[in-house]
Amino acid sequence: MDKRQILIKFESYFDFNTIYIMLNKGYREDESLSSAYIPLAERLRPRTLDDYVGQEHLVGKDSVLRKMLESGDVKSFILWGPPGVGKTTIAKIMANTLHREFYTLSAVSSGVKDVRDVIDKAKNNRMFAVEGAPILFIDEIHRFNKAQQDALLGAVEEGTVVLIGATTENPSFEVITPLLSRCQVYVLKPLEHSDLDILLNRALKEDIILKSRNITVKEKEALFSFCNGDARKLLNILELVSSTNPDDPLVIDDELVKSSLQQNIALYDKNGEQHYDIISAFIKSMRGSDPNGAIYWMARMLAGGEDPLFIARRMVILAAEDVGLANPNALLLANACFDTVHKVGMPEARIPLAETCIYLATSPKSNSAYMAIDSALATVNSTSDAPPVPLHLRNAPTRLMKDLGYHKDYKYAHSYEGNFVDQEFLPDALKATKFYDPGNNKREDEIRAKLAALWKKYNY
16 A cells, blocks of 8 residues: 555544654655645645634534534534635534544536445444444535435435535525425635635644745735635645745745746636626626626636536526516526527537627616515515415315305406406405516516506506
8 A cells, every 4th residue: 555545544533744754754854745645735634623714603612513513413514605615624524523434425526326325335334333324525516416416315314324515506596495405504705814824824834844944925915815715725826836936945925926826817716706706797797788898707707717507597597587577588598598508518608608698788677576576475474374365266176165165256367358357366464465566668668557457456
């Protein structure tokens, strides 16, 4: 077994520096670590919550994850946040501290069979799991399709495994509702400069390689700017700068960082804070009817390697939310765009993406449907007793139901002139409540006029 295999085998039990010293006892102290193939970010991965940096709202004193760990009663949860902020580390700390069996899958490379194999293994090993159910960590769980997520449901519900998922995408959109209802969602934030400063100092003082050198960080602005709150990226940049500049002593300043990176990697970081900032600018440009701003931000995303399906999916949402009934064809085009991008891929996908982007930006806008459903949901959620469906609107498939008055006095619209008859469709407690208010655009002006002619009680 070579050094790399040993490191991987024992990585869960000892910190990296300890393993390295054990392996290299009798070797020269300055022996290169390159034979181990372990990046700096992995060498410094925390093993306990006390060593964990950032996310105080989740792992600090009296926080939810710390209490969960201290009690030993770990429930399934999903960690949502940008890369490099500690999602994988939290999962490993949970497993190591509680001495739980730890399985890990990547949604990028795993299928339904892999999920079922892990669940079967967990079931077979259940009698030996004296410390509790094994932990199944799924990285990028948002990339699992419905069938893959469905395969997890039974095992999570029965407690065969404790699921810890990690995602950079909003779980509300990417994780199926049944699985989401079985998991708590915890939001992680990009690391603050104070957090990054702690990590930087720890790397220089504690890492087996860096602490053997005379390295001083004179300026930190470039380091912190390029990493965008991503701990892994910070450590990767530090490792790159130190390895490509072997002089001792080494003084790291902004100019050295920039020259080492050789390009402005902050143009677009599809996994970092800029991901959220630029998609926000993209959406706001289309909502604000500026095709030039919208196409520019789209170009930034495409040039930075953003998933074109992510862009297309956001345009589907905007078509319904912001264009809406002012131009119902927008949703059809956005859906067609999503389907086309899925079929053809890049680089050709940039063309339908651009067409849809410009179409949505130049379309009339209305958020009336969005406001209507939110208003109705607010009413539903604020009503303690759900009012019953009026009898005349209920179906009456049996004689008993008919005798109880179900369907009585219902007026069939097609039996009346103009296929309309004035009758009540809301519960008594909500009579004449107006949820939909048409927007001010040509299409909805026609809708408003029609509704005003039909429904006097709603004051259209």
